[in-house]
Amino acid sequence: MLEIEGLCARAGDFRLEQISLSVADGRCHAVLGPSGSGKSTLLAAVLGTLPATAGVVRLGGRDITGLPMEQRQLGYVPQHLGLFPHLSVEDNLCFSARARRLREAAYRPLLRQLVELTGIGSLLDRRIGTLSGGERQRVALVRALVADPQLVLLDEPFTALNESLRRELWWLMKDLQAERGLTLMLVTHDLTEAYFLADHISVLIGGRQRQNGPREAVYHRPATREVARFLGIRNLFPASVARSEDGWIEADCGVLQARFRLAGEAQPGDRIWVGIRPEEVALRDADHPPRPGERIWSGKAHLIDMGAEAAVRLEIGDGEVQIEMAVSRRAVRRFALADGRRNVTVALPESQLFWMPAG
């Protein structure tokens, strides 16, 4: 188990402040954030390439904060994979065992098993320069795992790959994790990748941890406006709390001219933001009555076909307020939508709304 408590680090003028998270054995934790958010600094502090200025990093109950890198029992797959170009694939895979002076019998069975699982048996004699992108990824993963680390750190290793290969490797990573019970910490800026691979997600912005929790909670209930913006949610509307009772609030949203009943605690008069993910906004037939717990708006919408789905932006009133939605291909066909502007009716289900304090 990895436990990070109050970790602070400095890289030049950049400060990483008070990071706390834990990764249970056999779980994957994604550290998500835009570039310059401190993801790499956090990774460097866990790896030991950057000293922590405060806080503790524990792995399996052992304080590793001040340990040299080679004693931390970490596996590391950097963005550019870090394969040794002067060594063959097999020499890359055996690097760890040779550095630790292990006997063949101590690591060969595990190596053989990993090579078989990842299907790289035919590559062992090859030079690194002759491998394809996908082959390199597999070799880098196996090399990190042969050392039998307690935690594997993945620093955006799939970023440079095409979509198809990325998905193939995500599945491979999932299979490897299930097969070997791997504990993973993934650093990425890609929400889809984080959601696919991780059980828990921490969002870092500006060197601070803005949210930490199960992936569903982070995805559906962003804690701050910055997190929501980073996660691509532009449907954020200012509102004020009108009533509050028994774990529920009623919030008046002036721009949408609606009152929403939302779960949570706040004081009447508190200013909040109400939001919804674009894919939770539903299209409705113009004459369809609202379902219970739904609010309906009609207006001019602008649609852009994105292939797998369509991005629709509904303008309310004079266009100052916009509701964005991600519409499935099936819905595009069902409502006979096409590129350009047209009238649509949309519904916001209250159950899918989230809110956060303003300021």
Next chain:
Amino acid sequence: MKRPPGSALRPSVVAALLVLSIYAGLIVSLFWFLDPGLLQHTLFSERTLFSIRLSLAAATLATVLALLLAVPAAYALSRHDFPGKQATETVLEFPIIVSPAALGAIILIFFNNPLGEWIQENLVYFVFGFAGIVLAQFVTILGLAVRMLKAAFDEVPTDLETVARTLGASPRHVFFTVTLPLAKNGFIAAFILTWAKALGEFGATLMVAGSMAMRTETLPIAIYMRLSSADIEGTVVLILVLVAMGLSALFVARWLLARGGHA
């Protein structure tokens, strides 16, 4: 590589060829004074062979000593931040800014201060001897060696070293199994180029070791001494020997650099 049309006529290409013709012309012009009958006699004379042996030994020793210090120094400059780093990097240019003669004079003056005298009396006697030649060449090439090796280490991604450390390798193991093999071509090129520079070193050597026949007479010193005695033909032979040795070294360095990649 396909050339763009008309590239042979471009002024920049003409300038490049002019550079070649200046140096090639100077070398070819030596043959005007080359006496084939004298070539073998001068080349295999005891004095010339002594100069060649002395030059090879001193340049090789100076280069090895310089690299022994330059390798860790260049690695530290490439990988670490430390107080005095910027000053160290600036001082690497010192032998280029200060003329070799001035550099030699500085060394000579150093051995006239109390510390220098103590070193000469108790450790090694440098002035007017083999050790002086090696020291003069060492000081002249050290900055170049560090700069070239730093560039070679800069080319090795630090991520590779980090990965190697996480795989259980100590910093020493990482240096010898990852960093140095990957900087190999740069290292060999640095060895050859600094060696060639040491071989041709004249000013500092003359100041520290003097010009004594069969004692401190390296090839450049021998050229100077023969020219001083108006022995043009003998001078030409020695110049051709020096040019052949230096150019061979440069061609090997270029070949190694061009080979690039990782063996």
